[in-house]
Amino acid sequence: MQTQTLIDEYGRGYELLRAAVDGLSEEELRFKPAPDEWSIHEILVHVTxxxxxxxxxxxKVLAEDEPMxxxxxxxxxxxxxxxxxxxxxEQxxxxxxxxxxxxTLMGHLTPEEWRRVGVYPDLARFTFEELLGYRVRHIRGHLAQIERVRDAYRQRES
Incomplete structure (x- = not known):
């Protein structure tokens, strides 16, 4: 995915979450499909x-050299x-x-800054751009999860 496309989708994350929960009742937001699964409320807090x-x-990746x-x-x-x-x-x-x-910060990054790297304890290395891609995919995954929980609630009601 192109960098600008990632930035644009990243920037729409809040609106996408809002649209996914617009009009849901508190009961729908608190419904858990199973005891070990999250409610939509918990998903939203987790996302934050x-x-x-x-x-x-x-x-940290932008400010430090190869931070852990x-x-x-x-x-x-x-x-x-x-x-x-x-x-x-609030969340x-x-x-x-x-x-x-x-x-806003991403709008001012140089090509070199997009390639800056952070390192996880398992020594996996990720560029800033790769971290951004993960953030976009993370919201996509939770939007799908919200839809599944909403559908489970509605199926229970029918």
Missing amino acids: DSEVSSTSRMR LASFDQEAWTARLRYDLTDRE LELFRLLRSGMK
């Missing part, structure tokens, strides 16, 4: 936590950070702001 972590990694990048245990975060009690609207606003700030 992931964005906080990923924004930090992306900025850390992942996070999403299941532990969901359970221990009380996603069920988290204000979804979505934080997501919007993080994406907006990063998109």
Whole structure:
């Protein structure tokens, strides 16, 4: 995918999430298809936590020379950070702001900066552009997950 296409889709992440949940009731947002699956509410909070972590990694790649990048245990975060009690609207606003700030920064990057590299503990190496592609795919995956949860709720109701 071309860099500008990635930037554009990345920049639409908030609007895509909003459109996916527009008009859903609180019951639909809190519905869990199975005890070990996430509700749409939890998905939205996770997406923001992931964005906080990923924004930090992306900025680190731009600012430091081949920095070490850390992942996070999403299941532990969901359970221990009380996603069920988290204000979804605050989280979505934080997501919007993080994406907006990063998109602005990306508009000023040089070709060399797009190729800067970060390294994970397993020694996997990713360029800034590859990290951006992952962020785009991450939202796509969660939009599909939201659709599956919404469909499961509606099938239960019929």
